[in-house]
Amino acid sequence: MTDLAHIRNFSIVAHIDHGKSTLADRLIQSTNTVAERDMKEQLLDSMDIERERGITIKANTVRIDYVAQNGETYVLNLIDTPGHVDFAYEVSRSMRAVEGSLLVVDSTQGVEAQTLANVYQAIDANHEIVPVLNKIDLPASEPERVKEQIEDVIGIDASDAMLVSAKSGIGIPETLEAIVQRLPAPKGDRAAPLKAMLVDSWYDSYLGVIVLVRIMDGVLKKNDRVKFMSNGTIHQVDRIGVFRPAMQPVDELGPGEIGFITASIKQVRDTRVGDTITHEKKGADTPLPGFKPSQPVVFCGLFPVDSAEFEDLRDAIEKLALNDASFSFEMETSAALGFGFRCGFLGLLHLEVIRDRIEREYNIDLITTAPSVIYHIYMRDGELIELHNPADMPDLSKVDHLEEPRIKATILVPDEYLGDVLKLCQDRRGIQMDLTYAGTRAMVVYDLPLNEVVFDFYDRLKSVTKGYASFDYQLTGYRQDNLVKMSILVNDEPVDALSTMVHRDRAEMRGRAMCEKLKDLIPRHMFKIPIQAAIGGKVIARETLAALRKDVTAKCYGGDATRKRKLLDKQKAGKKKMRQFGKVDIPQEAFISALKMDN
Numbered sequence: 001m002t003d004l005a006h007i008r009n010f011s012i013v014a015h016i017d018h019g020k021s022t023l024a025d026r027l028i029q030s031t032n033t034v035a036e037r038d039m040k041e042q043l044l045d046s047m048d049i050e051r052e053r054g055i056t057i058k059a060n061t062v063r064i065d066y067v068a069q070n071g072e073t074y075v076l077n078l079i080d081t082p083g084h085v086d087f088a089y090e091v092s093r094s095m096r097a098v099e100g101s102l103l104v105v106d107s108t109q110g111v112e113a114q115t116l117a118n119v120y121q122a123i124d125a126n127h128e129i130v131p132v133l134n135k136i137d138l139p140a141s142e143p144e145r146v147k148e149q150i151e152d153v154i155g156i157d158a159s160d161a162m163l164v165s166a167k168s169g170i171g172i173p174e175t176l177e178a179i180v181q182r183l184p185a186p187k188g189d190r191a192a193p194l195k196a197m198l199v200d201s202w203y204d205s206y207l208g209v210i211v212l213v214r215i216m217d218g219v220l221k222k223n224d225r226v227k228f229m230s231n232g233t234i235h236q237v238d239r240i241g242v243f244r245p246a247m248q249p250v251d252e253l254g255p256g257e258i259g260f261i262t263a264s265i266k267q268v269r270d271t272r273v274g275d276t277i278t279h280e281k282k283g284a285d286t287p288l289p290g291f292k293p294s295q296p297v298v299f300c301g302l303f304p305v306d307s308a309e310f311e312d313l314r315d316a317i318e319k320l321a322l323n324d325a326s327f328s329f330e331m332e333t334s335a336a337l338g339f340g341f342r343c344g345f346l347g348l349l350h351l352e353v354i355r356d357r358i359e360r361e362y363n364i365d366l367i368t369t370a371p372s373v374i375y376h377i378y379m380r381d382g383e384l385i386e387l388h389n390p391a392d393m394p395d396l397s398k399v400d401h402l403e404e405p406r407i408k409a410t411i412l413v414p415d416e417y418l419g420d421v422l423k424l425c426q427d428r429r430g431i432q433m434d435l436t437y438a439g440t441r442a443m444v445v446y447d448l449p450l451n452e453v454v455f456d457f458y459d460r461l462k463s464v465t466k467g468y469a470s471f472d473y474q475l476t477g478y479r480q481d482n483l484v485k486m487s488i489l490v491n492d493e494p495v496d497a498l499s500t501m502v503h504r505d506r507a508e509m510r511g512r513a514m515c516e517k518l519k520d521l522i523p524r525h526m527f528k529i530p531i532q533a534a535i536g537g538k539v540i541a542r543e544t545l546a547a548l549r550k551d552v553t554a555k556c557y558g559g560d561a562t563r564k565r566k567l568l569d570k571q572k573a574g575k576k577k578m579r580q581f582g583k584v585d586i587p588q589e590a591f592i593s594a595l596k597m598d599n
């Protein structure tokens with residue numbers, strides 16, 4: 001146990017690539033956290049097997065012993081925070097587990113949108129913030145300009161920012177000293193009933209679920225019987241320890257301390273970030289504030305290209321869900337695609353990560369249907385329906401009105417691309433809220449419908465700004481708008497997986513664009529294929545795919561044999577990834593590509 005006055009808990013807030021990992025490694029290395037030999041001796045016998053098998057420890061949490069200039073030893077706990085906007089809630093919880101943050105800004109680049117989002121979370125959590133200007137070894141480093149920018153844009157004092165090169169070690173001793181001097185010690189009552197916050201959890205194939213906790217009050221020991229307050233489940237603690245960064249057992253964790261427990265928990269699902277852990281007997285009456293079960297905000301259908309792989313897909317999805325409490329799924333049948341799953345994600349990145357893992361790690365080709373947000377449908381009879389899938393849209397005559405989720409998007413962009421960014425946001429039904437300048441960069445804040453962002457907004461933003469814009473968003477709430485379901489018919493058959501919700505004013509434009517895209521994406525058949533977009537029974541756009549001439553190579557005049565062969569091979573490869581709808585083969589990529597907009 002360490003007394004509170006000698007503990008400092010902190011996180012590192014940074015934009016991607018500004019040097020968070022390099023700085024963390026330096027801090028660990030320069031304090032000789034634990035000698036290799038000692039570390040082995042201190043490990044529990046029962047952990048030997050795991051250590052020998054080289055378990056990779058996911059925890060980017062580390063406990064560092066630091067002897068300060070005043071000669072006293074301090075325990076510094078560094079907690080990593082997830083770096084992406086999709087995990088804003090998880091970030092907010094890890095921020096509540098510590099009292100301060102190092103704000104790392106690349107001194108050759110300056111403040112980015114992601115830095116802003118995370119630093120606001122740190123400010124919300126009442127952190128003391130120490131700005132760290134990194135990469136000062138580089139000639140392009142402009143510490144004075146970046147200091148000013150931190151003050152202008154974030155509004156915190158940067159006059160005594162640390163000047164650091166995490167790479168070469170400049171400023172590291174001063175940064176360690178600043179952590180002790182400038183960050184506050186944690187507070188907590190050892191005699192009070194146990195309140196431990198669940199900061200993170202993950203699945204380890206040898207130890208089961210590992211739970212990272214921050215003790216707020218009370219003391220947690222091995223063999224204690226504990227209760228997870230959100231669901232009332234009881235577990236017995238079988239291991240308790242800290243990360244140095246390898247796992248090291250301890251006898252107990254007291255107020256202000258950060259460490260891990262294992263308790264024969266089988267699924268990550270049973271351990272919710274932000275939950276309060278207390279003792280089964282004489283436990284706390286009220287949980288820590290702010291817990292909320294994470295809610296998926298983006299949904300899409302995942303279907304195997306080859307319907308024989310449905311069971312494999314089920315297996316893959318179940319395995320992935322075991323270790324990811326925020327990913328939800330249920331079986332779905334689609335008239336066009338057969339059996340698959342409707343899956344819920346925290347955001348687009350989360351969706352992409354899961355989809356890629358299924359394709360790469362489980363080797364299953366997938367058809368991903370259009371991502372959809374959750375619409376609130378107010379029925380005439382007063383009922384409220386949450387619509388996760390446009391295909392389930394109820395009969396319009398029974399609907400009173402619809403509401404869609406909106407976001408507040410913050411975009412930082414160099415001046416020269418501002419015009420393109422404003423146009424993009426405007427085209428996506430955005431409402432400008434704010435526009436300010438920080439040096440040569442503009443910061444624009446837009447109120448946008450989430451629906452217009454989930455699909456390809458981020459890709460478009462990157463392409464119109466050549467990658468120079470940074471983007472971040474938060475959900476703000478629901479608002480009524482004139483939304484309709486648009487169906488796509490191929491050869492007069494509705495393809496439910498291509499149904500989308502669109503704004504009425506943009507329906508014609510979207511419908512035309514989709515039909516044109518599909519016309520290019522669907523290969524020609526032996527017969528003419530009409531492709532139509534419709535709202536209710538009314539066709540709003542139409543294209544016709546002409547019938548195929550018998551010989552695909554006929555258009556290669558002359559006798560270039562390689563070209564002919566290539567064309568035939570291409571046709572063959574294309575066949576594999578197609579699904580049949582009625583009499584028409586639609587390639588896998590059509591489901592996503594058809595929805596991408598060119599503006």
Ligand SMILES: Nc1nc2c(ncn2[C@@H]2O[C@H](COP(=O)(O)OP(=O)(O)OP(=O)(O)O)[C@@H](O)[C@H]2O)c(=O)[nH]1
Binds near residue numbers: 020022168
């Ligand atoms: N010259 C120089 N390069 C640095 C310094 N610190 C980090 N880098 C380099 O910057 C790049 C990004 O550093 P990381 O530590 O991986 O950045 P990060 O913020 O952790 O990035 P993510 O893990 O992707 O979020 C790496 O190539 C580092 O070697 C520094 O002080 N000077």
